[in-house]
Amino acid sequence: MSSSSILLNNLRQLMKSKKYYNEVIHAYIVPTTDPHRNEYVADRYKRREFLSNFTGSNGTALITDKEALLWTDGRYFAQAENQLDPTCWKLMRDGTKDVLSITNWISRNLEKNSFVGCDPELVSINEWKEWKETLEQSDKQLVPVHVNLIDILWDNQRPNLPDKPIWKHDIQYSGASISEKLSKVRSKMREYNVDHIIIHRTDDIAWLFNLRGGDIPYNPVFLSYSIVSIDSVKLFVDLNKLSNSIKKDLEDDNVNLYQYDLFHQQLKIDVHSKDSSDKYCASPSCNYAIQTIIPKKQLVIQDDIVYELKAVKNNCEIQGMKQAHVSFI
Structure with missing residues (x-):
């Protein structure tokens, strides 16, 4: 056999x-x-x-x-x-x-x-x-x-989760700080009348927090989730991948850090500890397990806010894309 x-x-x-x-x-x-x-x-x-x-x-x-x-x-x-x-x-x-x-x-x-x-x-x-x-x-x-x-x-x-370090994507390449990006996200949240959004896409999180990683070959991303609220933000990631300087930068931007494997547990805690009228926004591409945690009356299925914001490039990002296509031969 x-x-x-x-x-x-x-x-x-x-x-x-x-x-x-x-x-x-x-x-x-x-x-x-x-x-x-x-x-x-x-x-x-x-x-x-x-x-x-x-x-x-x-x-x-x-x-x-x-x-x-x-x-x-x-x-x-x-x-x-x-x-x-x-x-x-x-x-x-x-x-x-x-x-x-x-x-x-x-x-x-x-x-x-x-x-x-x-x-x-x-x-x-x-x-x-x-x-x-x-x-x-x-x-x-x-x-x-x-x-x-x-x-x-x-x-x-079964292989372990990747353990490659996360590095900072400098503002000279991103063109916008974490706080500026969070401000845009929260403006969209108010427009959609939601209190919290769940971010599951690794490229969205890399963009939002100006970080890059090596968890997936040929893709500069790292395994992570985030919950952005009107008055707080949580990032779930393997904390061993973050240098002390990156941790400090994130904390200075009022980003609360959690271990990657605590995401589902913390989401359950948040849902049951906050006001039952709070609205949680998830995109249709979120995994279905997330939907099973949030009561139907509190869940808003909405197009990915961060994904849409990321698609509109600032001048710095446009120049970076142009430079990436320049031949050095």
Whole structure:
């Protein structure tokens, strides 16, 4: 029996166990992304790669009691054919004729009243809504499995979170200070009538706090969350990556620092300790686990405020972009 077959058999046992969800999980979806919705992910989040041996940046796996399927796009058809074990995996060539989407395949092939599980940290709010509605049309139920089943299989072989240091992006390149950017964010918050916004995109956070990192190859970002309120701001990051001088600069800008893994816990505390009329803004691309924490009456789904502000470049950033395209040969 191949290593892929052994992993799949072990995963199917977890799906049947009712230990991690109170019903048998008839299908389990394994996306490529991480909790920040990055396409390229740190080694710790390469769950689909660990399970399937397929290393492409795009792809979603679906495991049922009898089948293991992997959807990917045309960039990776040949690579997936070479890397997937054909004795236990089926390649689904996404975007080609007669190939169903994942949800349509589930709707057509699983029995009524089946439970379809997925880690809610790996699916966006929008995506979860679309999947749920599609599956309900054929009497299937999409359910959040908060303990990632692949992590259980990976156990102590799972890579640690990246530990590369974070560095400062100097104002001569950013063109605006943290306080200036926060002021713009809060102006938008008042416009949208919200009290707090949740920032999950690593590039948004790098821009907002004038910081850069090396957690993902070829992407100068670092794993982090932030909660910006009208009167406070919290940054969740591995504090060991921050130098004392960066910590001081952030504290001087009234940024409260928390360890990265405390984000969900602190969000729950904030939601239950603040006024129940407070509005929390999350973008549709936020992971669905965030939505499960915030009461429906307090949640506002709104386009990403920081993402939109970041898209409007100041003069310094425009010059930097031009300079980046100058050839030094």
